[in-house]
Amino acid sequence: MEALLNEWLWQERYWLPPGMHWEDMEAKEGPGEGRYPLPRDLFYSLPVAFAFITFRHVFERAIAVPLGKRLGVKDRIRIRAAPVPKLETFYEQNSRQPSQSEVAFLGKQCGLSQTQVLTWFRHRRNQDRPTNTKKFCEASWRFFFYLVAFTAGLGSLLDTPWLWDCTACWHGFPRQHVSDVHSWYYILELGFYLSLLLCVSVDVKRKDFKEQVIHHIATIFLIGFSYCGNYVRVGTLVMLVHDSSDFLLESAKMFHYADWTRTCDSLFVVFALVFLVTRLVVFPFRLIHTTMITFVDFFHPFLGYYIFNILLLVLQALHIFWAYLILRMVYKFAFKGKVERDERSDEESEADEDEQPEDDGGGGERRKGAIKPGPASLANNCVLNNLTNQRSLNSRLPKAR
Template sequence: MEALVNEWLWQEKYWLPPGIRWQDIEMKEDEGHFPLPRDLIYTFPLAFAFIALRYVFERLIAVPLSRFLGVKDRIRIRAPSIPKLEAFYKQNSRQPSQSEVVSLGKQCGLSQRKIQAWFRHRRNQDRPSNTKKFSEASWRFVFYLSAFIGGLSSLINMPWFWDHRECWRGYPKQPVADAHYWYYILEMSFYLSLLLCVSVDVKRKDFKEQVIHHIATIFLIGFSYCANYVRVGTLVMLLHDSSDVVLEIGKMLHYAVWTKTCEVLFVVFALVFLVTRLVVFPGRVVHTTLVLSMEFFQPFFGYYFFNALLLVLQALHIFWAYTILRMVYKFVFKGIVEGDERSDEESEVDANEEDDKPEEEGGDWSREQSNGTINSKRASLANNCVLNNLTNRRNVNSRMPKAR
C-alpha cells in the first residue's frame, strides 16, 4: 500500500519543480525542519480537541459573557403536540408544499391555515437563539485573535513578509521554523473542526459557500504544507485572520444590541475586508504565486493546483464583498445597519406567525383565548385610567386648602 501511494501520489512531477528530486531537498537535523506530509496527521486529533475545548468554552465562558453583555433570546411560541405533523416535520420536510398541506389537513382534521401556522411555529422552535450565535462568534473570535497575534509576531521579522520574492528564494529547499509549523497545524486543525461541526452550527444563507470555503482552505493549507509553500501560506492565513477578528467581535456586539459600537465596527470591518481580500490578496499574494514564482522555477502541477485554490478563495472573496457593499449602501443611503447578511436562513419571525396562538390541550387554535386576553388588557387599561383620574382629583383636593 505504501509503495502504491509513493508511486502514484508522491510523484516528483506533482510536488516539485522540473529537474528537482526528493533527494535534492533532504535536510540534515542542523539545517532545520522540512515539512513532511505525515506531519498533518496530528491535525485530526487536534481537530477533535478543538471541538471539546469549544464545548467547554461556550458553556463556561461564552454563555456567562453573553448574559453579562445583555444578550437576550426571543421568547418563541411552541407548537402544540400533534404526532402526525411532528413525524412529517422530522422525516419529510420542514416546509410542506400546498398539496402536502391539504393532505395533512385531512389527516389531522385541521384547516390549511392552521397546518401552515403549526409548521411556522415548529420551525421557529428550531431556530438558534442569540445566545447560541453569540457563543459561536465568541469562540471564533478568540481563535482568530490568538492566531492573528501569534502569526504576526512570528512573521513580522521574516524577510518574505516585506519582500515577497523571498518566498521563492531557495525553493523548494526551505526549512520551516517551529512557530510556522505550529501556525499551520493549528490553523488546519481549527478549520477541520469547523467543517466537522458545520451540520450543528447555525445554518446561514451562505451555507454552501462556507462549506466550499472550509474545504478549499483545508486543501490549500494541506497542499501548501506538503509542497513547502509555507511562506506564502502563512501570509494567506494572516490576511484572512485580520478581517475575521473584526467580523466576529462585530457579531458578538450585534447580538448584544450594542448598536453604536456595531456601526463603528461594521465600517472598520468593511474597510479591512475590502482592502485585504480585494487589494492585498490578489495584488500581492496571488501575483507572487502566479508571476514572481516563475522567476525561480518552471511551472509544474503544484503551481497550477495551488493557484487554482487561491483563485477559488478569491471568487468567494468577491461574493462576500458584494454582500458587504450591499450593507454599505444601506448604511450610507438609508442610515441603517441591517442584520448580518449571512444570518441564519430563518432568523426572522413572520409577522403572521405571532398572531396564531396554540391551544394548550388540543390541536386547534382558539380565538376566544386571544379575545379574552385583549379584553383583559382593555379592562386593565380602563382601570389604570380611572385610578389616574382619582389620584389626580385627590392631589388637587389636597392642594386646595394650602392654596386658600
C-alpha cells in the same frame, strides 16, 4: 499503501519544480537551522481538530455563556408548537414548509384548518431557529481563535524577510527550512478548519452554507498542499491575511447579539475596511501576484504551481462574492436609507416569525425604540445582519401573544 501513495500521489513532478527530488527535501544542512516540512506532520491536525471541538464545548459553556449574560444577550421568547404527532412526523421526514395541497391533506388527517396547520409549521420552524445565546457562543469561539491566531502569526512573522518582501518566499525554494513555530502554525490552522468542517452540520446555518463549505474545503486543501510542497512562506502570509479581518467580524457579531448597536456598527465599519483592503487588494495584488507572476521568474511552472494557484483563485472568488454582499448592503443603506432584505440571514428565517424579545432594561449603548435610518443604526438595518444570521428588515412586527 505506501507504495501506492508513492506511485500515484507523491510523484515528484506533481509537487516539486523540474530537477528537484524528494531526497533533496530530506537533506540536513546543519543543527539549529530548522528542518524541511514533511507531509506526515499534518496527521497531527486530526487530534488537534478533535481537541478544538472539545475545548470549544468547554469554552462556550464556561466563558461564552457567562460573558453573553454580562453583555446582555437576550433570547427571544417563542411560541412552542402543540404536540401533533402526524404533523411532527411530516416535519421531520418530509418537509418543513409543506405545499398548499400538503397543508390541506394534513389538515384533514388531523382535524385542523389550513390556517392552524400553517401556524403549527411556523411555530415548529421557529423552535429550531438558533437562539441569540447559541449564535453569541459560536461567534465568541471564533473570535477567540482568530484573535489568538492572528496575534501569534503576526508575532512569528515580524522578523521574517518574506513578510516585507514577497519575493523572499522563493529564495531557495523548495529547499527552505521551516521553523517549529511555523510548522505548528500550520497544524493548528488546519486543525481548526477541520473542526469547523466537522461541526458545520450543528453550527448556525446560513443561506451561504454552500459557499462556507466550499471555503472550508478549499482552505483545508490549500493548507495541506502548500505544506507538502513547502509553500510555507507564502502560506503563512495567506493565513495571516485571512485572520486579520475574521476576528473583527466575530467581535461585531458578539456585540450585535447583545444589542450594543454603536459598538457593533463601529466594529463592522472597521471590519468592512480591513476586509476590502486585505481580500481585494493585498491578497490578489500581493500574494496571488507573487505565486502566479513572481514565481515564474524563478522556476518553470509545474503541476503543483497550477493546483496551488487554482485553490487561491477559488478563495479569491469567494472573497469577491462576500465583498459584493457587503458593498451592496452599504450602498442600499447609504443611498436608499434602508435595506430591502437580508442577504445572509438564517436559512430558516421568515417574514412572519412570531418570536418576541424578552423585557430589556436598556442601557447606554443598548437599542431603544423604533429603527430609524441613519449612521447609528447600521446593524438594525441589516448591514451587519448579512453576516450575523438575523431575519429580514421587512419582517413583520412581533405579534401580541
